[in-house]
Amino acid sequence: MSDLFTALDLLDLVIASSDGLASEGDREVAAQTAASARSRREYLGDAILIAIAGGTGSGKSSLLNAIAGDAIASTSELRPHTDEPLAWIPTGDPVVAAFVADMGIDAVIEHEDARGFAILDLPDLDSIDGRHRALVERLVPSADAIIWLFDPVKYHDPSIHRDFLADMTDYQRVFLFVMNKIDRFDDAEREAVVAHLTGILEVDGFADPAVIPIAAAPREGTPQGIDRLRDAIELRLVDARADRLKIVEDIREAGRRLAADANVWNGTADGTYDRIRETAGDAEKLGVVLTEAGIEGPLRDSLEASSPGDEIEDLLICRSEFAATVAALGVACSSVRQREGGVVA
Ligand SMILES: Nc1nc2c(ncn2[C@@H]2O[C@H](COP(=O)(O)OP(=O)(O)OP(=O)(O)O)[C@@H](O)[C@H]2O)c(=O)[nH]1
Ligand SMILES: [Mg+2]
Structure with missing residues (x-):
């Protein structure tokens, strides 16, 4: 500590x-990073804040519902749908509540679950609505960890790989990669699509990226792969203290930029x-x-x-x-x- x-x-x-x-510009950016890392340090409590980020319709709100076991987030077949971020936070955790309020998030739902994490459902990051993208660009760097959610139709979209992921490979330890909507495939197709996304993430610069296949809201039956995803959240984010790993990566990145200059x-x-x-x-x-x-x-x-x-x-x-x-x-x-x-x- x-x-x-x-x-x-x-x-x-x-x-x-x-x-x-x-340069003065880089010094200013570094000073801002230092200030936000210090303020997150002040907020460090038990729960970590995990944002779900992905393209429109990839199933972010559906995934929050599947993890919560309840339809707390509105989902839709119409795009784009979610306009405002929604935070699902553990009851009685004033630290996370204050952190989320400080991020300017008004919609908050508390859960009784003892698990040490909060989830943030974001608007789409590839939106035709510029306001959504601006919101996501502001909130993604503040979260402790990110679930990058892909769907089988748009998982190779450059607006996610080129504009976001390729510049963030140093943050791999606080990322989980998830392919949604696998109920649309048979086993062989599912394997192929997961392998293809893994390959694209390797090209982005991630080392041995693991892609977790799920179906957050399958057309038939109950959600699939959510237990495995939950295990990964516990082991790779909660137990690994993603909040501290994220702060240290922010600090290292700010120092690296100045040193590179x-x-x-x-x-x-x-x-x-x-x-x-x-x-x-x-x-x-x-x-x-x-x-x-x-x-x-x-x-x-x-x-x-x-x-x-x-x-x-x-x-x-x-x-x-x-x-x-x-x-x-x-x-x-x-x-x-x-x-x-x-x-x-
Ligand atoms: N077949 C199938 N459909 C899914 C699955 N998950 C979500 N959907 C459907 O995909 C559509 C979009 O889901 P949302 O959860 O609203 O997607 P979103 O990423 O929150 O979308 P935005 O809020 O617009 O960014 C809805 O019609 C969901 O029912 C899945 O696992 N399988
Ligand atoms: Mg949504």
Whole structure:
């Protein structure tokens, strides 16, 4: 637990020491991430918040109903249907209630279930209604974990893979991938469609993605695969403390962006600083050294504008300190990930 505080404090230090090294835009984004990670940290309680995200009609509201065992969310054959997010939260968990209220979600239904999770039914993310997409884009990053729900007709839609998933592969530990409506298929077709989605997720960049087949609201009979999905929620999200894993991934990602801006994430080649000192004052040679070292952005501008001697020395010291703080952040994040994520397969 204290590791999480350490990682948050280190992110603050990384942001402060990136002054003049990373772009102002990225520093602002990192500061926002740090603020929301810290506020989620304040809210950490027993239940984790899992959002169901997917295309219109994939069956998000039906899935919430199947998990709840009750028709709490409105479903429809008409698209798009859900306009407002609906949160299904454990009774008597003021922490999750406050978290959900803070996200601006008004529709809340409490459940007596002792399970340690809350579910958020979202509008569609591929909507013709721009307001839906904006809402989903705002809420998805706030949830602790996401069930990505696909249906057999649109599971390869680029608006999900290209616009969302391909940029989020580092968050795999807090994702579950689910294929709905499998009642429409025989066994062989079901296997083929699950294998195909698995392949597409691998192309997105996920390692060994597991796709769970379900039928949340089959045309005939009762829902299928919900027990297996519930087991995965318990083991891979609740027991693995997805809330903490998510915070640490947000922290790591914010640090990584700043480090990438100043190109210190992968270290600096031996002798780089000496070569900068030696070539300072010769714009052409310095430019070659900086390009070889991958030093771009605000730091490059400052180095090129500085006179040899103290000015250059100060900038190199700033960069060294920044790199050391980034490395410490990386270590703190790994330590939380290992401790919290031990249960994740
Ligand atoms: N055959 C079959 N139909 C399903 C299944 N799950 C959902 N449906 C149907 O698919 C349609 C859409 O379901 P919804 O739950 O409203 O889908 P949604 O993802 O919430 O849709 P939006 O709110 O528009 O984003 C409804 O007609 C459901 O009855 C399933 O497992 N099998
Ligand atoms: Mg819906």
